[in-house]
Amino acid sequence: MVFSSALFVFYFLPVFLLAYLASPPAYRNRTALAGSLAFYTCGAPVFVFVLIASSLADFHIARRMSRLYDNRRRKWLWASVLLNLGLLGYFKYANFFVDNFNELLAGLGLEPMAWAAVALPIGISFFTFQKLSYVVDVYQRRMPPLERPADVLLYIALFPQLIAGPIVRYHEIARQLHQRERYYTLNHRINGLFRFAVGLAKKLFIADVMGEAVHQAFQMEAVGGLSTPEAWIIIVAYAFQIYFDFSAYSDMAIGLGKLMGFDFPENFNFPYISGSITEFWRRWHITLSKWMRDYLYIPLGGNRRGPGRTYFNLWVVFLLSGLWHGAAWAFVLWGAYHGLFLVLERLFLKRWLDAAGKWASIPFTFLVVLMGWVLFRAESIELAEAYYQKLFSLEGGDWSFSSQFWFTFLLAGAFSFMPTVGKLSFKLEEAYYSHISPAILAKGVFSLVILTLCFSEVAVAGFHPFIYFRF
Amino acid sequence: MESLKRMVWITALLLLCAPLLLQLSGIRLGQPLKGWQPPPPQDTLSWESWAEGNWQDNVEEQARYRLKARPLLARLNNQLRYSLFGQLNSRNVIRGKNGYFYEEPYIRSYLGLDFQGEESIAENVAMLETIADSLKANGSRLLFVLSSGKASFMPENFPPPYDTMPKGISNYETYRKYLLQSRIPTLDLNRYLQDMKDTASYKLYTKGNTHWSAYALYSVTDTLLRTIEQLLDRNLPDYHYGPVTIERKARGLDDGIFQSLNLLWTNMEDEYAYRDIILEPDQLPGAYRPKVWAIGDSFYGTLMDAGIPHRFFHPNSLFLYYFSEVRTLDGRTYPLKEVEKQRREIENQDLILIFITEANIGACCWGMTGAFYRMYQERNEGMME
Structure with missing residues (x-):
């Protein structure tokens, strides 16, 4: 679903906006998260599980990192970096590398490698960078980790910026996830x-x-x-x-x-x-x-x-x-x-x-x-x-x-x-x-x-x- | 200021929600759109279609197609594009000089850009001649009417690049040549209106229509009825014309092309001359009305819309629109599927009217010629045996 589609403009946006405006302040994040997951699921029903699972992994890694003060912190950071770049590499670049590798094999007169093309989850480049931003900011103790998995998911999956940016670094928005009354004005x-x-x-x-x-x-x-x-x-x-x-x-x-x-x-x-x-x-x-x-x-x-x-x-x-x-x-x-x-x-x-x-x-x-x-x-x-x-x-x-x-x-x-x-x-x-x-x-x-x-x-x-x- | 801002915000929210509210209430906004668009195919929801994105694409198309606010929004969009950039959002419609609109196939046909070739036309006319002869032998008659075309009538208003294109041999000219050489009774309304062009009291073609004007329609009706009387050697009901009234706005579809643009402002101002055909009352009881099958395009449709066949032809007469859809005089419509059965009915008619305009003559006569020709050929072969 893109922002200029009839589905978004005439159906999703008014329904979401009315629900969000009608939500009491304590429930606004839940409405935003539900809307965001519905938005992503509509376009990428399979990949929403990748998004949720990897975000939950980042939630736990960040929590663990924040409690450590030795070398293990760095190891957990690398685990998250590998996880996120691994997913990005697999979904976005595997086809590219295999194609190039097969061209090389063909040049050497060898049989190409059999490979089923991988589908690209929409917005993966953007949300991968936000996920990395989350764990790195927590690692650098720039910001504390979020308390609840739903909050991490909201930061990653918030539908306005989920699939094409802007890439919002965690420390830029962390406070707004819970305190945005200042911006909630007419x-x-x-x-x-x-x-x-x-x-x-x-x-x-x-x-x-x-x-x-x-x-x-x-x-x-x-x-x-x-x-x-x-x-x-x-x-x-x-x-x-x-x-x-x-x-x-x-x-x-x-x-x-x-x-x-x-x-x-x-x-x-x-x-x-x-x-x-x-x-x-x-x-x-x-x-x-x-x-x-x-x-x-x-x-x-x-x-x-x-x-x-x-x-x-x-x-x-x-x-x-x-x-x-x-x-x-x-x-x-x-x-x-x-x-x-x-x-x-x-x-x-x-x-x-x-x-x-x-x-x-x-x-x-x-x-x-x-x-x-x-x-x-x-x-x-x-x-x-x-x-x-x-x-x-x-x-x-x-x-x-x-x-x-x-x-x-x-x-x-x-x-x-x-x-x-x-x-x-x-x-x-x-x-x-x-x-x-x-x-x-x-x-x-x-x-x-x-x-x-x-x-x-x-x-x-x-x-x-x-x-x-x-x- | 705060209350003003609040008002603007609430109006904006209402605007955002308006299409959805209209959808829920079922209220359609704006005049219905003219023209036809194929509805998007329905895709049933399945895990595969959802995962591959096909279902979402289909839902998007359906959402747009079924939008209750679409007529008004589409008209607004078309109006903006038309007013700002002169864009016409109707298939094949182009704007010529002096505000005259054309359908492009008519111009292309006039210029000979869709020329079928002399040989195939000669062959087709020869088949029609066999059909006409066979019908005559069985007491029915065939009349081939070369209907008029706006492109032939006013090539001086063609837009670029057509205005400077050299004219080639057209299907219409070639058909005319072979028809006049054949034994097929032929009425050339195209030439008839061209001859009237400089002397007619009112416009024979208006700016916003593909078809002839209402005034021209009454003139060709007169000629058509007289030709039928001569051909059948029978008198059709007498009639006279009512007084001419001049109007600035078109009635019905007399600015049909312009209406097909689906703009916000739907009336095209021009000179529209109207008059009524009034049957003489003493002619009505027992008057002869031939049974007619008219195989034709939208030009015959204009006669149907004006009620001409209803007044002068037998009530069981049919209009075989593009030889694919049957339109009865009492307003019923159904597809012409069973040609095998239908074609045996042909000899029960007094008159078979082929009514075809220059843009369509290349497709003459939508399968009818072959179907009837084969029927007579088989019959002749059977008799020989």
Whole structure:
């Protein structure tokens, strides 16, 4: 069940919301947990047992760790890490490794290994990281473990962020699991509704429109027919699609969280106005970057072991980040590509970009990101290669996009680069996050209009799965 | 301010719950949607279908399809897309110049893009000729009516890219050529309306319809009835026309394509000329009304909607819609399944009317030609033996 589906919008959401609002404070967590498990069970009836069983294992491991003060703590931590990464590795990467191994065997003239493909539980990449966050935070004594298994399950399975983030680190939300009266206000709820409506509109009216054109172009047989200008327009459209799709999901998750009294961390902050790849990763999928920093980069030594080791650590982090996004060599290359630019920026590029000023550094960074998106979207090296050739082949030709495409393309561009110009964007952003009454009221009224339009789209549109559901 | 905010919040909650409440109450919101969509197939719940996600996909489709608020929401969505981007959410409908809507197959057929080839058309007409001769020998007559088409009538309003496409040989032109060379009685209403185009007092095709206007329908009715009288050598009931009234809004489906767009604002303003056909009262008792089987498409359907067959043909006359569905004059509808039995009835009719428009003529005549041709061939072979 995705947030833009008719089942969710017209059935699940109103029923859950009414039940949650009607629940006395002491029962709200139970309602949230029941709703979350129903949400996940509906989409993944088999894997819900994996989710519950592994969360319960983490509950017991964390409890045990918190009571130990010797080396056994570390052993229990490793047990949990192995359990969680083992599950992730099996469900997400086993097919990939077996396929590659079989290719190797075929290259050596040997029989391939027999293997039944493993189905991917939705959201496993996200909830695995949250589970790891839980045990590591308890291990580091950053936060105490939760008292009841249901609380751990609620943290892991809370449906707004369960399958596509934001990745909420345990220490960011631990207190809210039991004390969120502060956020359970009318203003907070209206803000939540507004964020949900904006997210749904971004998904339906921008990401899906861009996605339709991108989907048609990113096929091996279609790439040959593209002109160079078309190929550039399509890759920019894909940049908008993935941004508005993923940030839409985050908006909806944050909005739903607010409706329930939670305050999830922000996940995007106008990534395309970044003046460097370093800055890009501070603005794009912020919660993943923070998770990677806290639980991988710093434990690897961060930047405390000299420049050489820092570059190595950075690259490892981004290689793994690429692999986290998908079990394919194109994703690994994409991660390595970003890692390379981060290293180059540490070496010299950042200084050059800073000296060049924002009107040079922003387009340059956007171009670097676009080239990365080719790898990301193509998913196969062959298709990416063909697409790169098309981008730089200087083949003239016509392009034909609908007026809706152009309207949406320009709108997406205006939103994406808005903060680069003028004070108006600053004021809009201020109003967007504002808690003062007139702004809240305006956002409430705006939400009514937007939701009505979104309902009209959901009622007639086809099925639009979110891009990040695969990850 | 607080109470205002509370009001907005409660309104928002009501809005969120409205589709669900409508679903529970069974109240449908908005005018029913025009056109047809195949309902999503029902998938029964099983562990396999649930685990594989098929059941969820089906439930999602069903949820959308059965939504009581869907007519209103779909119309709102279509209206926005239409008003902002000129998008038409109806299969095959395109918007031409000067606000004229077309169905694309008509344009393609006019341009010859679906040309069947001269040989197959000649063969088909030859079979029809055998059928017509056999019917005549048994006291029935066959009349082939080449119905009109909007594309032939006004190619000047084609939208791009069709407006600059060279015109090729069309099925209609080829059928016309072979029909006129044959012994099959033929009435070309397409040419008839084109000849009237510059002199007609009122529009023969309106902007928002595939079919001819109500005014054109009365004109072709007149010609059709006179042709039938000549062919059967019998007088049909006399009639006269009532006065013409001009309206800005269409009656019924006179802006059918526009209505099929399922917009919020459903009326397409245009010039609609209406008049009544009034039977002469003294003609009614004992007047001759031929028994007619009309095998045709929606153009004959417009005559049915206007009550023409009801007034001039025998009450047992039938409309064999696309030669697959039977429509009786008293409003019953049933599938034409037992062709074997039905085709023996053909000779009990006074007139077999084939009524087909340019977009459909390539499919002439939906299996009827072969079925009746074989029947006569078998009969002739039997007689020879």
